[in-house]
Amino acid sequence: MSIRFDGKVAIITGAGGGLGKEHALEFARRGAKVVVNDLGGNVDGSGASDAANEVVELIKSEGGEAIANGASVTDRPAVQAMVDEAHEKWGSVDILVNNAGILRDKTFHNVTIDDFNLVMDVHFQGTLNCTHAVYPLMREQGYGRIVSTSSSSGVYGNFGQSNYGAAKMAIVGLANTLKLEGQKYNVFSNVITPVAYTRMTHGLMPEDFGKNLQPEYVTPAVIYLASEDAPNGVIMAAGAGVYSRIFVHETMGINLGTGEDMTPENISASWDKISDMEDARALQNGGEQTIKFFELINK
Numbered sequence: 001m002s003i004r005f006d007g008k009v010a011i012i013t014g015a016g017g018g019l020g021k022e023h024a025l026e027f028a029r030r031g032a033k034v035v036v037n038d039l040g041g042n043v044d045g046s047g048a049s050d051a052a053n054e055v056v057e058l059i060k061s062e063g064g065e066a067i068a069n070g071a072s073v074t075d076r077p078a079v080q081a082m083v084d085e086a087h088e089k090w091g092s093v094d095i096l097v098n099n100a101g102i103l104r105d106k107t108f109h110n111v112t113i114d115d116f117n118l119v120m121d122v123h124f125q126g127t128l129n130c131t132h133a134v135y136p137l138m139r140e141q142g143y144g145r146i147v148s149t150s151s152s153s154g155v156y157g158n159f160g161q162s163n164y165g166a167a168k169m170a171i172v173g174l175a176n177t178l179k180l181e182g183q184k185y186n187v188f189s190n191v192i193t194p195v196a197y198t199r200m201t202h203g204l205m206p207e208d209f210g211k212n213l214q215p216e217y218v219t220p221a222v223i224y225l226a227s228e229d230a231p232n233g234v235i236m237a238a239g240a241g242v243y244s245r246i247f248v249h250e251t252m253g254i255n256l257g258t259g260e261d262m263t264p265e266n267i268s269a270s271w272d273k274i275s276d277m278e279d280a281r282a283l284q285n286g287g288e289q290t291i292k293f294f295e296l297i298n299k
Contacts, residue, residue: 003227005032009090010226011082013037013073013130014100016051019149019196022216023097024055026223028064032095035086037069039100073100073126076133083133092141095226096134098127098148098171108162116163123167128174135178135187144187145226148175150235152193155246168193172235179233180285188232190225193246194218195239212240233284249280250289255296 010027014020016038028034036056040049052068059066067089071078086093102122104115127148138144153161154168171191178189197213221238224230235246254270256262267274283289 003030003223003229005030005095005226008032008094009035009086009092010095010097011035011037011086011093011130011134012097012099013126015097016040016049016055019194019215019218020097020099021055022219023099023222024066025059025062026216026219027095027097027226028059028066029062030223033090034059034064034066035069035082036066037071037073037082037100039070039072072122073098073130074121076129079129080133083130083137087137093134093137094141094143095145096130096147097222097226098130098146100126101149104163105160107160111163116166119163120167120170123164124170124174127171131174131178135182138187139182139185142186144182144185145228145230146175146178146182146187146189147222147225148189148191150191150193152195152237155193155235175235176233176285183232188230190230190233191235192218192222192225193235193237194221195237195242217241247282249277249282250292251276252279252281252292253296255299 005027008031010032012020012024012027012034015024015036020038024034024036036052036059038052038055040051052070056066056068067085069082069085071082073079083093100122102119104111104119106115131146131148134144134146138146148171150171151164151168152158153165154172157165175189175191178187182189195213196215196218197211217240218238221236221243225234225236237244237246251274254273256266256270281288281292283292
């Protein structure tokens with residue numbers, strides 16, 4: 001069955017180019033009314049342009065319905081005004097794709113706190129601002145799909161991207177809690193880790209290799225994670241036609257007790273057993289870790 005969004009309203013941040021543009025175009029092609037949000041700045045966050053309007057005109061030329069919004073995701077009143085405008089114009093906000101981002105790459109010993117905080121503000125605080133603005137509407141209407149953009153740099157780390165990686169992993173932490181709190185209201189929160197050749201990744205990979213990593217190759221995963229039949233609480237990697245799921249696992253570990261055997265030396269001696277993935281579990285919430293601990297204690 002074809003995935004459609006007829007009657008649904010979608011807000012896509014950072015949709016003036018790259019990944020966000022492709023997401024916005026595809027949502028519109030599948031029937032969604034789209035808010036194309038983009039400040040139109042440079043990769044480092046400076047400047048502004050008319051990029052959002054250009055995408056809106058492209059959507060309209062294909063018969064779709066869209067409006068442009070130039071708010072910075074770091075500006076909470078402007079974000080709230082964007083959400084209010086969409087709700088007043090179309091009656092709901094059903095989908096949010098948090099995609100806006102910038103880069104200020106430097107090794108940790110060279111990065112300034114200002115550059116670190118700016119990247120955190122756009123990626124994490126921007127995701128938080130937009131999500132916090134749409135969440136009450138979604139909860140009240142009993143439906144919502146939130147797809148936030150993380151990165152392998154957050155999940156696994158990447159040289160020279162301490163600010164970017166920290167922000168992207170914070171997004172995972174937010175989604176992990178929202179999946180639990182939103183479940184009974186049919187508000188699902190998922191995360192995408194894209195691999196794509198865009199202006200943000202230009203120069204980070206060979207151009208010939210980048211031809212296999214077009215932004216539109218990520219979009220099918222976002223469409224799925226925003227659909228009515230989407231899972232909840234998933235981290236999905238996507239790029240070059242490859243789609244995979246990322247799990248956070250915890251090993252079963254060992255119980256040293258709370259007596260004289262509870263020493264760092266015994267941890268060292270047992271490190272292979274502690275690290276054994278054979279019976280590792282993908283825990284769904286923090287409480288499951290506590291339950292696992294008591295399983296070992298009671299053995």
